[in-house]
Amino acid sequence: MLAVKTDKLVKCYGKFKAVDDLNLHVEKGEIYGLLGPNGAGKTTAIKVLSGLIKKTSGTAKVLDIEVPNKLVSGNVGYMPQETAAYIGLTVHQNIEFFGKLFGLDKEHIAKREKELLEFIDLTDWRDELVQNLSGGMKHRVSLACALIHEPDILFLDEPTVGVDPKLRIKFWKFFTKMKENGTTVIITTHYMDEARRCDRVGFMRQGKLIAEGVPEVLMKETGTDSLEDAFLKYADIERPPVRPGVK
Amino acid sequence: MNMKRVLAVSKRVFMDLKNDKRSLALIIIAPLFAMTVFGLAFSGELKDVNVIVVNHDLGMDVPTIGEINFADDVVNNLDSEVLIIEYKSNLDSALEDLENGEAWAVIYFPEDYTNNTMASMNPMLDASSSIDLYIDMSNANVAESVIMETNSALLATIEDTGGGIPVTIERIDVYGENAEFMDFFVPGIICFTVYLLTTLLTLMSFIGERVSGTLSRVLATPLTESEIVAGYAITFSLVGTFQAIFLVVVGIAVFDVMIVGNVFLAFLVVALLAIVCQALGILLSAFAEREAQAAQFLPFIVMPGFLLSGVFWPLEAIPAWLRPASFFVPPSYAIEATRSVMLRGWGLDMIWPQVLALIVFAIVLLVLAAISLRRRG
Numbered sequence: 001m002l003a004v005k006t007d008k009l010v011k012c013y014g015k016f017k018a019v020d021d022l023n024l025h026v027e028k029g030e031i032y033g034l035l036g037p038n039g040a041g042k043t044t045a046i047k048v049l050s051g052l053i054k055k056t057s058g059t060a061k062v063l064d065i066e067v068p069n070k071l072v073s074g075n076v077g078y079m080p081q082e083t084a085a086y087i088g089l090t091v092h093q094n095i096e097f098f099g100k101l102f103g104l105d106k107e108h109i110a111k112r113e114k115e116l117l118e119f120i121d122l123t124d125w126r127d128e129l130v131q132n133l134s135g136g137m138k139h140r141v142s143l144a145c146a147l148i149h150e151p152d153i154l155f156l157d158e159p160t161v162g163v164d165p166k167l168r169i170k171f172w173k174f175f176t177k178m179k180e181n182g183t184t185v186i187i188t189t190h191y192m193d194e195a196r197r198c199d200r201v202g203f204m205r206q207g208k209l210i211a212e213g214v215p216e217v218l219m220k221e222t223g224t225d226s227l228e229d230a231f232l233k234y235a236d237i238e239r240p241p242v243r244p245g246v247k
Numbered sequence: 248m249n250m251k252r253v254l255a256v257s258k259r260v261f262m263d264l265k266n267d268k269r270s271l272a273l274i275i276i277a278p279l280f281a282m283t284v285f286g287l288a289f290s291g292e293l294k295d296v297n298v299i300v301v302n303h304d305l306g307m308d309v310p311t312i313g314e315i316n317f318a319d320d321v322v323n324n325l326d327s328e329v330l331i332i333e334y335k336s337n338l339d340s341a342l343e344d345l346e347n348g349e350a351w352a353v354i355y356f357p358e359d360y361t362n363n364t365m366a367s368m369n370p371m372l373d374a375s376s377s378i379d380l381y382i383d384m385s386n387a388n389v390a391e392s393v394i395m396e397t398n399s400a401l402l403a404t405i406e407d408t409g410g411g412i413p414v415t416i417e418r419i420d421v422y423g424e425n426a427e428f429m430d431f432f433v434p435g436i437i438c439f440t441v442y443l444l445t446t447l448l449t450l451m452s453f454i455g456e457r458v459s460g461t462l463s464r465v466l467a468t469p470l471t472e473s474e475i476v477a478g479y480a481i482t483f484s485l486v487g488t489f490q491a492i493f494l495v496v497v498g499i500a501v502f503d504v505m506i507v508g509n510v511f512l513a514f515l516v517v518a519l520l521a522i523v524c525q526a527l528g529i530l531l532s533a534f535a536e537r538e539a540q541a542a543q544f545l546p547f548i549v550m551p552g553f554l555l556s557g558v559f560w561p562l563e564a565i566p567a568w569l570r571p572a573s574f575f576v577p578p579s580y581a582i583e584a585t586r587s588v589m590l591r592g593w594g595l596d597m598i599w600p601q602v603l604a605l606i607v608f609a610i611v612l613l614v615l616a617a618i619s620l621r622r623r624g
């Protein structure tokens with residue numbers, strides 16, 4: 001069973017195809033990076049997969065269940081691109097609220113919260129209202145809310161935007177650790193350099209997947225030494241998606 | 248529906264209000280302000296007040312003049328602009344209508360009214376005539392105007408006959424003895440502020456949820472639309488009840504407000520109103536895209552509540568063609584019900600039509616609110 005599988009997935013806003021014929025296969029337990037410039041359709045794809053919006057056509061399956069479906073929502077963690085945390089609540093109240101939505105009991109929430117606060121480096125800010133935090137701090141609270149229930153699949157939409165480089169490294173270490181615990185991580189970013197840490201990446205452009213594979217293989221295939229250049233090479237070639245490294 | 252998640256939402260909304268000093272102040276200060284300012288300033292002109300005339304006056308046959316009937320003259324002098332007069336022959340059945348709230352007053356002329364009046368014109372006889380005025384005092388405004396109208400009709404009749412007749416009106420208060428404007432006003436202001444604040448607070452809170460993305464985010468968790476709506480309903484019905492208790496206490500302590508009925512029944516009505524209003528707020532938020540737009544909804548929330556709910560002046564005071572519009576303004580039911588409870592001492596057996604209307608409103612709006620939260624596109 002694949003963690004995520006889409007087949008000819010299309011999402012239109014009016015007449016505009018934000019996601020166009022997307023075929024995405026993500027194995028369980030891998031870190032998959034969805035890369036592409038602004039407007040490529042990454043957020044739209046993540047929103048369909050995490051059940052926020054309805055697809056227009058095609059199939060979109062998460063853990064073999066067609067989404068949106070409340071059956072999978074308990075196994076999914078979703079961190080939106082915009083900082084979606086309750087600004088009128090404290091950091092603690094936010095994390096606790098999301099914990100309850102996923103049916104965790106008080107002790108479990110307390111234990112997880114402690115770990116997460118240490119991880120996002122906000123232990124001292126636990127009882128501060130989120131509206132009084134800086135943008136980056138809010139973003140970290142938002143991430144903690146997505147992680148509280150230790151989901152099987154984690155959708156992270158641009159989690160490292162506005163996060164300082166030191167913390168960014170910590171984030172990636174954490175994602176790797178989650179992967180080791182069996183979590184599938186699907187992450188979007190337009191910072192191509194950090195995407196090297198993914199097991200596999202997919203290049204998106206104008207709603208389409210133009211290439212997909214292991215970062216090193218993609219670079220080798222295009223004779224480039226950065227994912228950025230590799231992306232540009234693929235973007236130049238107008239042809240069906242190539243999947244070097246996939247049997 | 249999972250009760251744990253509903254309560255989580257309810258607590259979240261509660262914390263949001265509690266953490267925000269402005270919301271908190273709004274919940275407490277706004278109703279106090281309204282009570283003081285409007286309570287002291289308002290009174291209004293009335294129209295179309297239902298009264299029942301029971302005329303048992305036998306009249307009198309006077310040689311050279313013919314048949315005279317003073318009661319008929321008085322009735323003819325009643326202002327038909329202000330009063331809608333219904334005639335009944337049976338006093339008991341008229342009083343029953345009064346008790347049921349179908350009329351605001353019963354004007355009763357006894358059999359010997361003309362007789363006594365004629366006799367009282369004769370200074371040699373120690374006679375006086377009187378009519379009985381039974382009044383529902385639960386609405387002080389209306390009651391006072393009925394008394395005024397009756398008095399001026401009597402005066403006009405006296406002027407017509409050109410004589411100084413010493414007439415007295417015997418006033419018998421049926422409900423709300425010694426009710427003053429403030430007594431009449433407090434139930435209205437409770438419902439009005441609960442209506443206004445609940446609708447506004449949920450509206451703003453939901454526009455915020457939509458704009459910040461928290462709404463779509465929580466909908467991606469196991470939380471369902473109806474659980475969100477139910478959670479909000481719990482919090483705001485509690486907040487509404489709290490406001491009602493607070494206002495009643497202040498009303499009694501500061502304004503010496505009189506309450507004859509079961510105040511808990513009134514609180515129940517207010518809680519029901521709050522549930523209706525929070526659903527309305529959620530529903531309205533679906534039409535807003537930015538937080539600033541909440542202000543644009545304000546007139547559409549305030550004006551109907553102000554004009555058509557009967558809070559500041561009775562529904563009898565608005566033009567007849569506009570009155571059916573009040574059927575669509577939920578606080579109008581709550582105001583009528585809480586007033587009947589607090590001033591007339593009515594129970595659920597009497598206010599059930601209003602309670603039923605509120606329940607229907609609540610069910611319809613809750614369902615619509617839940618539907619409006621469904622993810623789109």
Ligand SMILES: Nc1ncnc2c1ncn2[C@@H]1O[C@H](COP(=O)(O)OP(=O)(O)O)[C@@H](O)[C@H]1O
Binds near residue numbers: 038
């Ligand atoms: N709600 C929407 N209505 C209309 N167009 C939208 C909406 N959301 C996104 N788009 C458009 O869809 C395209 C893809 O957007 P998005 O998925 O956010 O891209 P990315 O996340 O890769 O930057 C963009 O051109 C964007 O303008």
Ligand SMILES: [Mg+2]
Binds near residue numbers: 042043044158
């Ligand atoms: Mg995006």
